[in-house]
Structure formats: C-alpha cells, structure tokens
Amino acid sequence: MSVNHIGGANSREGSEFVLESVESGRVFDQDRAEAAVRELLIAVGEDPDRPGLIDTPSRVARAYREVFAGLYTDPDSVLNTTFDEGHQELVLVRDIPMYSTCEHHLVSFHGVAHVGYIPGSTGRVTGLSKLARLVDLYAKRPQVQERLTSQIADALVRKLDPRGVIVVIEAEHLCMAMRGIRKPGASTTTSAVRGLLQSSAASRAEALDLILRK
Numbered sequence: 001m002s003v004n005h006i007g008g009a010n011s012r013e014g015s016e017f018v019l020e021s022v023e024s025g026r027v028f029d030q031d032r033a034e035a036a037v038r039e040l041l042i043a044v045g046e047d048p049d050r051p052g053l054i055d056t057p058s059r060v061a062r063a064y065r066e067v068f069a070g071l072y073t074d075p076d077s078v079l080n081t082t083f084d085e086g087h088q089e090l091v092l093v094r095d096i097p098m099y100s101t102c103e104h105h106l107v108s109f110h111g112v113a114h115v116g117y118i119p120g121s122t123g124r125v126t127g128l129s130k131l132a133r134l135v136d137l138y139a140k141r142p143q144v145q146e147r148l149t150s151q152i153a154d155a156l157v158r159k160l161d162p163r164g165v166i167v168v169i170e171a172e173h174l175c176m177a178m179r180g181i182r183k184p185g186a187s188t189t190t191s192a193v194r195g196l197l198q199s200s201a202a203s204r205a206e207a208l209d210l211i212l213r214k
Ligand SMILES: Nc1nc2c(ncn2[C@@H]2O[C@H](COP(=O)(O)OP(=O)(O)OP(=O)(O)O)[C@@H](O)[C@H]2O)c(=O)[nH]1
Pocket: 102, 103, 104, 143, 144, 145, 146, 173, 175, 176, 180, 181
C-alpha cells in the first residue's frame, strides 16, 4: 500500500496508490463510495441494476475522487516553486475558473477566483500557475465559499511571506439555483484580504479596481 499526497509526500510500499486525506488521515475508499451510491439510488426509488445505472456507482465514485482530489494534496507543496524577482508591486491573476462543492448539499458552486499579492521585502514571487493550482486544491474539497476564500489567502501568507494578499471569489451556488429558494443567476462574492491590503484602504481600493474592472 502507498500513500499519495498528490504533489507532496509520496511514499510507495506496493503497487497500489492510496489517496490519504491531508487533514483527517482517512483514505479514499472506492468500494465504500460505490456501495454508498448504490444505496442512494435505492433510497430515491431507482433500480441500480437496470442497464443504464449498472456502472453508475463506480462512475460516481471515481468522479467524487476527482472532485475531492484537493483533500489528498498538501497545500504547502503547491507553492514550492518561488523565485526572487525583486518585484515589489501587486501580482494579480484574474478570472481563474473555479468549481467547488457546497458541503451542505454536495452540489456544485462555481465561478471565478481572483488572486493577488504584494511580494515581501525580498521580492520573492511564485509561478502564476501556482495561484490557480492553489484555487483548485482548496476548491476540490467539500467547502463553503467563505472558508475557500480564506484558505487560499492564508496559504499565500504562510508560504510567500508577502506584504499583502487579496482573494475575491464570485460564484453561483447550484443549491440556490436548482432547488430550495431557486434563484438561478444569483451571484455570491466573498473576499479575504491580509496585510497591507487589509490595513491600507488605498492599496485595497486599487487592487479591487483591477479585479472588478471589466
Ligand atoms: N454562508 C454560506 N452558506 C452556504 C454556502 N453554500 C450553501 N450555503 C447555505 O447553507 C444553508 C444551509 O441551510 P439549511 O437550512 O441547513 O439547509 P436547507 O434546508 O437545505 O436550506 P435551503 O437551501 O434554504 O433550502 C443554505 O442557506 C445555503 O444557501 C456557502 O458557501 N456559504
């Protein structure tokens, strides 16, 4: 058996990879997930043995494994590539497509994330793609939008020691669109600001202007 923190600690004790949750230490269990989906189909009044559904439990289990892949990845491993550019101003990646899963209803909320930071005194920066990887990692967990936003900001603070961080997420929650209150098109915006982008209204306004500019 081996434990795989994708992109992180990766030990091999056999031929099979086991995905272990970074937070809980529990592993992804394909058989258990399949059994649970089969039970759910029965519970809603379906016949899981009819031809159209026969492969659905294993398919859904594999899909969940992918949708929750961020549980098995160490966030600190994502920002391991850093380089000193001496850059002291804002670095901002806008409109990063984001798909996450609402932990209350296990349906998608999706939209875009904007991630920016002002490097620390050393001017150390990270690869631009790493910002999108960080969004992906935290999005691919059972989430609420507020926590997702904060976790991205806090990981950047931890790893880059920046002067400031700003994360803004705009998303539509399918649990509000396809059921419940049924308000398709309603959009939720959350932000997390740290350091200079929290303490300086002028710096924050400048960053927000760049983020929200169409
Ligand atoms: N703050 C926050 N709320 C969320 C998020 N995702 C879903 N929710 C809300 O979580 C709440 C769960 O409320 P409950 O009353 O326990 O569940 P429910 O009966 O299904 O609620 P309704 O969706 O209003 O039908 C709902 O109001 C959802 O809109 C999120 O990311 N952040």
